[in-house]
Amino acid sequence: MLSEQLTIVIPTKNEQGYIGRLLHDLIQQYDITGTKVIVADCSTDATPDIVENFSDRYSDSLDITLVNGGPVSTARNNGAKLAKTDFLLFIDADVRLPNPFHLTEALIEGKKSMVHGKKALVTSPLASYAQDWKCSLAYNIYNWVHRILVRKYPFAIGAFLLVDRNSFEQYGRFDELTDNSEDFLFSQNYTVKQFTITEKKIQLDDRRFKKIGYFGTIKHLIVNFYKFIIGDIQHFRRRSSYWGG
Numbered sequence: 001m002l003s004e005q006l007t008i009v010i011p012t013k014n015e016q017g018y019i020g021r022l023l024h025d026l027i028q029q030y031d032i033t034g035t036k037v038i039v040a041d042c043s044t045d046a047t048p049d050i051v052e053n054f055s056d057r058y059s060d061s062l063d064i065t066l067v068n069g070g071p072v073s074t075a076r077n078n079g080a081k082l083a084k085t086d087f088l089l090f091i092d093a094d095v096r097l098p099n100p101f102h103l104t105e106a107l108i109e110g111k112k113s114m115v116h117g118k119k120a121l122v123t124s125p126l127a128s129y130a131q132d133w134k135c136s137l138a139y140n141i142y143n144w145v146h147r148i149l150v151r152k153y154p155f156a157i158g159a160f161l162l163v164d165r166n167s168f169e170q171y172g173r174f175d176e177l178t179d180n181s182e183d184f185l186f187s188q189n190y191t192v193k194q195f196t197i198t199e200k201k202i203q204l205d206d207r208r209f210k211k212i213g214y215f216g217t218i219k220h221l222i223v224n225f226y227k228f229i230i231g232d233i234q235h236f237r238r239r240s241s242y243w244g245g
Helices: 019-027 047-057 072-080 102-113 133-149 165-170 182-187 213-229 233-237
Strands: 006-012 035-041 062-068 087-091 121-123 126-128 160-164 195-197 202-204
Touching: 006 019, 006 072, 019 035, 019 047, 019 062, 035 047, 035 072, 047 062, 062 072, 072 087, 087 102, 087 165, 102 121, 102 160, 102 195, 126 133, 133 213, 160 165, 182 213, 182 233, 213 233
Parallel strands: 006 035, 006 087, 035 062, 121 195, 126 202
Antiparallel strands: 087 160, 121 160
């Protein structure tokens, strides 16, 4: 059962327009009954009320716990501290899971990767549910570039990042001093053989592009990748306005 192998951690901050749909998608996942879901929250809106209401109504499907959140890396780490399963899944509140076997596939891929040094990192390609062709195109381009880059640089996006708990703790969890790209930096602890991209796609909307635009997002990603290549890790510890930071 998933409940015996997987703990799900959702970092939230003012996600009242999204969190209910994600939780609904989770209970539609195959073999999900009893799975631990930890919502690490620092909201000022109705997000915690929605989570608690959902927990009360669907307690027979998911074991939902609210904990203190904070900045995204801190929130993820706080949630992970409560996990006792072999695998952790970090997933963002605005993600949609249209396929009921998505988590099962990700877990299977994670187990396969464990044969390579007993470590596993799994992520998913992206699709859009926004009514915006530019968003769909951007995610398709991202998926194409992602498939090329990960031949040398594993990169599990924070929106959907499954990892074995032992290596997650071994590598010190997410760096809470980094302001952005903490998912990319954490992913570099794994080899290409320990990393997998699922066939099934998660769905996102276009809110990630609304603050700095499509070209601004591309510039941000290119600059971050360049800074990583030249070893300027301090670049990631500077304040950023990326995606509402």
